Amino acid sequence: MSPVDAGGxxxxxxxxxxxxxxxxxxxxxxxxxxxxxxxxxxxxxEEFAGPGDVWMVMVETGGEGDGFELPGVRDVEPAGFAGTLRAELAAASGPFTVDGGAVLRLDARPAGANACAFTVRVTPPDDPGTTLTVETGPVPTAGLLADLDAFLGSLA
Structure with a gap:
């Protein structure tokens, strides 16, 4: 279960x-x-709320969090990132990188049996001189693949 509940x-x-x-x-x-x-x-x-069309990135590392909007991002861009991550994760036998454009870059590496650890670099669009880096512990591959499928399904 994710600590992030965006409703979308x-x-x-x-x-x-x-x-x-x-x-x-x-x-x-x-x-x-x-x-x-x-x-x-x-x-x-109900009409005012609509489906929502503003994408955000939320980051937390060591109990400190930050977040920012991604102006002008369409569903196709997060879907493309997720699709690439899913394909790489399913085929991975070693480290790999998924480039999410100017804002997001993910480096993955095996972390034990059936798990990966990630280094994620996030650059806020309003502060291109700043990069936030998140190092995750091991993330179970099967769970992340299921989450990616659910995410991609929610955008279809």
């Missing part, structure tokens, strides 16, 4: 304390803030 599609890579997550949060029409904004816009809260 989410891909969690890591452990409970060291992870990177790609999320597209869903607005809750019952949330008082959403209801107030919908009333101000003159639309029902």
């Amino acid at each position: 599609p989410a891909l969690f890579i890591g452990t409970d304390t060291d992870y990177v997550a790609l999320v597209r949060p869903a607005l809750d029409p019952a949330d008082p803030g959403v209801r107030a904004a919908a009333a101000e816009a003159g639309v029902p809260p």
Whole structure:
């Protein structure tokens, strides 16, 4: 289970304390803030909330977290990253890298039987001089493959 609950599609890579997550949060029409904004816009809260279209990256390492929006990202980009990660993970017999563009790079390496550890580098789009690095412990391959399938299915 992921510590990230965005209500929308989410891909969690890591452990409970060291992870990177790609999320597209869903607005809750019952949330008082959403209801107030919908009333101000003159639309029902359900219409205002919609499916959500803003992607975010959330990072936590050693109990310290950060997150930021990914402006202009379409579903096809996180899906492409997840699809490439899935293919590499399924075929991996050694280390591999998945390039997620200017914002995200993932280096994977075997970490015992049926597990991988990851070094994930995240560069906030509004601060290209800063890179956040997350080192995960071993992540069970079967569980991550199932999570990737669920994530890709949620975007289909």
